[in-house]
Amino acid sequence: MRSFIAAAGVSLAPHGKTTMAPQLFHQQIADGCWGITVATAQQAAVAAAHGIQRILIANQLVGAANIRIVLDLLHQNPLLDLYCYVDSTAGVAMLRDACRAQGCTQLNVLLEVGFAGGRTGCRDQASVRAVLQAVVDAKDCLRLRGIAGYEGLIQGKDMAETERDIAAFLDLLIAAVDLCRQQSVVVADAGDTDDFIVTAGGSSFFDIVAQRLAMKTPPGAVRIVIRSGCYLTHDHGIYANDFPALQHRLGADLAQRLGRLEPALHLWSMVQSQPEPGRALLTLGKRDAGHDAGLPQPVFHKPAGSGDLISLDANWRIDKMNDQHAYLRIPDGRSVQVGDLICLGISHPCTTFDKWRDIFVVDDDWTVVDVIHTFF
Amino acid sequence: MRSFIAAAGVSLAPHGKTTMAPQLFHQQIADGCWGITVATAQQAAVAAAHGIQRILIANQLVGAANIRIVLDLLHQNPLLDLYCYVDSTAGVAMLRDACRAQGCTQLNVLLEVGFAGGRTGCRDQASVRAVLQAVVDAKDCLRLRGIAGYEGLIQGKDMAETERDIAAFLDLLIAAVDLCRQQSVVVADAGDTDDFIVTAGGSSFFDIVAQRLAMKTPPGAVRIVIRSGCYLTHDHGIYANDFPALQHRLGADLAQRLGRLEPALHLWSMVQSQPEPGRALLTLGKRDAGHDAGLPQPVFHKPAGSGDLISLDANWRIDKMNDQHAYLRIPDGRSVQVGDLICLGISHPCTTFDKWRDIFVVDDDWTVVDVIHTFF
Numbered sequence: 001m002r003s004f005i006a007a008a009g010v011s012l013a014p015h016g017k018t019t020m021a022p023q024l025f026h027q028q029i030a031d032g033c034w035g036i037t038v039a040t041a042q043q044a045a046v047a048a049a050h051g052i053q054r055i056l057i058a059n060q061l062v063g064a065a066n067i068r069i070v071l072d073l074l075h076q077n078p079l080l081d082l083y084c085y086v087d088s089t090a091g092v093a094m095l096r097d098a099c100r101a102q103g104c105t106q107l108n109v110l111l112e113v114g115f116a117g118g119r120t121g122c123r124d125q126a127s128v129r130a131v132l133q134a135v136v137d138a139k140d141c142l143r144l145r146g147i148a149g150y151e152g153l154i155q156g157k158d159m160a161e162t163e164r165d166i167a168a169f170l171d172l173l174i175a176a177v178d179l180c181r182q183q184s185v186v187v188a189d190a191g192d193t194d195d196f197i198v199t200a201g202g203s204s205f206f207d208i209v210a211q212r213l214a215m216k217t218p219p220g221a222v223r224i225v226i227r228s229g230c231y232l233t234h235d236h237g238i239y240a241n242d243f244p245a246l247q248h249r250l251g252a253d254l255a256q257r258l259g260r261l262e263p264a265l266h267l268w269s270m271v272q273s274q275p276e277p278g279r280a281l282l283t284l285g286k287r288d289a290g291h292d293a294g295l296p297q298p299v300f301h302k303p304a305g306s307g308d309l310i311s312l313d314a315n316w317r318i319d320k321m322n323d324q325h326a327y328l329r330i331p332d333g334r335s336v337q338v339g340d341l342i343c344l345g346i347s348h349p350c351t352t353f354d355k356w357r358d359i360f361v362v363d364d365d366w367t368v369v370d371v372i373h374t375f376f
Numbered sequence: 377m378r379s380f381i382a383a384a385g386v387s388l389a390p391h392g393k394t395t396m397a398p399q400l401f402h403q404q405i406a407d408g409c410w411g412i413t414v415a416t417a418q419q420a421a422v423a424a425a426h427g428i429q430r431i432l433i434a435n436q437l438v439g440a441a442n443i444r445i446v447l448d449l450l451h452q453n454p455l456l457d458l459y460c461y462v463d464s465t466a467g468v469a470m471l472r473d474a475c476r477a478q479g480c481t482q483l484n485v486l487l488e489v490g491f492a493g494g495r496t497g498c499r500d501q502a503s504v505r506a507v508l509q510a511v512v513d514a515k516d517c518l519r520l521r522g523i524a525g526y527e528g529l530i531q532g533k534d535m536a537e538t539e540r541d542i543a544a545f546l547d548l549l550i551a552a553v554d555l556c557r558q559q560s561v562v563v564a565d566a567g568d569t570d571d572f573i574v575t576a577g578g579s580s581f582f583d584i585v586a587q588r589l590a591m592k593t594p595p596g597a598v599r600i601v602i603r604s605g606c607y608l609t610h611d612h613g614i615y616a617n618d619f620p621a622l623q624h625r626l627g628a629d630l631a632q633r634l635g636r637l638e639p640a641l642h643l644w645s646m647v648q649s650q651p652e653p654g655r656a657l658l659t660l661g662k663r664d665a666g667h668d669a670g671l672p673q674p675v676f677h678k679p680a681g682s683g684d685l686i687s688l689d690a691n692w693r694i695d696k697m698n699d700q701h702a703y704l705r706i707p708d709g710r711s712v713q714v715g716d717l718i719c720l721g722i723s724h725p726c727t728t729f730d731k732w733r734d735i736f737v738v739d740d741d742w743t744v745v746d747v748i749h750t751f752f
Binding site: 040059063087088090091094114119120122123270281283286323324325327338351354355376 | 416466493495498651662668733
């Protein structure tokens with residue numbers, strides 16, 4: 001990922017909500033990330049409490065308590081470089097009133113642009129103009145620092161249409177940047193902390209996001225920030241499925257030079273029961289692994305009492321999970337025994353990390369070498 | 377629930393995995409529950425560490441580490457009345473070997489009976505006999521204390537077929553009890569701690585389970601234990617949907633005398649964005665509420681700055697959730713504003729409790745009066 005970021009000339013503020021693990025945040029910053037993205041005031045507080053100095057809250061803050069949490073962070077640490085979104089004049093008014101009440105004179109905001117049928121964000125130029133004007137009118141406390149959007153939910157009827165729709169959405173972000181430029185609210189480039197930012201998600205499409213935004217903005221005029229969070233562990237499901245298309249778009253040469261993401265989040269479970277031919281129940285369930293974007297995929301079988309790790313193909317599958325059980329389908333001619341270990345890859349890191357307070361880090365021999373603590 | 381248990385003459389060992397909240401376990405015990413059911417060794421350890429004296433582990437223990445956790449609990453507290461399942465000779469052998477190695481001479485086991493296509497549990501009489509014999513052969517350390525099953529996953533083509541299939545499954549449990557009786561392994565009734573137990577789940581069918589098992593066993597011969605966990609908070613989804621059928625089966629007189637379960641688990645969220653007519657985004661997502669058995673249901677709207685709580689009907693609905701967002705569909709002619717509060721009921725308490733480390737208890741005026749800590 002670092003190679004890609006360098007090659008594309010963009011910044012990465014990985015979404016910390018994926019892991020909510022400050023140890024990993026610091027590793028990401030040490031590896032060259034520009035900042036850490038979060039989704040909520042609570043997550044921002046966790047990141048700040050663990051010493052993260054640049055935090056991008058990829059949501060409009062609402063609620064007096066949430067806004068107070070964030071303004072308190074800024075008050076406690078004047079060096080904290082923090083950003084949050086606005087997508088409505090009502091949201092701007094809430095932030096403005098809270099800032100004035102608490103004496104905050106420099107809250108960085110990014111104007112969020114959305115798409116019809118999508119999630120948050122201004123849907124049209126009129127809304128963008130209205131929110132922009134509201135921010136400008138509150139310049140005693142709010143600073144417009146850029147334009148934000150999230151392309152990750154765009155879904156065309158096929159990959160080609162999805163890619164086209166994402167490109168069209170990114171152009172809306174650029175149009176909003178141009179509007180800011182016309183209104184002379186773009187802060188002149190005055191060093192690292194005063195860049196004007198344009199940011200999009202990037203998870204399965206970080207190539208399109210980085211390249212399109214770079215292509216459409218004058219070199220050096222804006223800082224392009226992508227927010228991919230799941231690259232860190234990748235997965236055996238939704239992200240693995242999207243990766244070949246991304247590599248194809250990069251082209252063989254660049255794809256080979258950059259290398260590939262590898263799934264790095266595994267769950268070990270045990271065969272608890274083998275009550276019927278072809279069926280085993282594992283000691284793992286919806287409490288242990290994400291199940292919202294495909295069920296876990298068996299990848300290794302370690303027979304009880306054996307040192308062998310047997311690779312499992314796609315004929316081995318989990319076809320159902322309850323709260324505390326997974327239903328393993330065993331291919332014809334293969335077998336497992338009660339007490340055997342089954343290692344599974346997951347789909348959707350976000351909904352697997354949040355099931356665990358502690359996650360073990362292992363080396364290539366599966367020896368535990370560290371423990372990662374999560375703060376959900 | 378207490379009225380029903382008393383009327384039916386059965387014992388309740390509610391499934392503690394639902395809440396994993398020892399404060400609630402103790403409230404349940406104080407309200408007359410016989411014990412607390414758990415799913416795993418880790419959950420048993422949490423219950424034991426918080427002073428629960430009777431623990432039913434509704435699974436076959438596998439893995440040396442898991443078995444050691446449980447045997448250590450018994451070693452540390454000789455008064456602990458603990459039960460676990462066996463459904464295979466391999467499982468019996470693991471328990472037996474561990475008991476002998478650790479010097480445990482009295483581990484209570486329940487023989488688990490399952491159904492074809494179901495989850496764990498012996499599928500036929502031959503398996504039941506084999507496991508029974510294995511337990512009898514290990515009588516130096518294992519004590520057969522009863523028969524267990526779980527009817528909750530039985531799903532007929534309609535409610536009538538489901539009810540018939542559940543009754544037929546319960547008869548399999550009775551047949552296993554009879555087999556134990558023939559083999560003279562049923563412990564004579566020697567007071568509260570030496571009952572022979574027959575236990576089934578009971579969640580949405582606690583009436584059928586209690587009545588069928590009571591009807592088919594001689595009075596006083598066995599202790600009938602149901603393990604419903606979700607009755608405690610009930611919900612606005614799957615359990616609410618099943619409840620009218622249960623009341624219908626009870627009959628109008630008994631249903632009225634017992635009263636009804638009421639949903640008691642709510643999530644409060646805020647309108648974060650209202651980007652299109654009819655659509656609002658709420659500050660709540662898959663990280664906050666169960667989404668595996670239906671999405672949350674909006675029940676109250678509290679406009680910002682107002683004390684009013686407006687009841688919402690089924691035309692208000694959540695039609696999608698991301699990790700940190702919920703998509704609220706607003707009925708024609710109704711509206712919300714950024715910053716308004718929306719209160720939601722949930723479906724499936726188990727996958728909502730596990731999203732929170734602390735849960736507030738409120739009184740009828742929504743004033744917070746206590747905090748419940750969870751131990752997932």
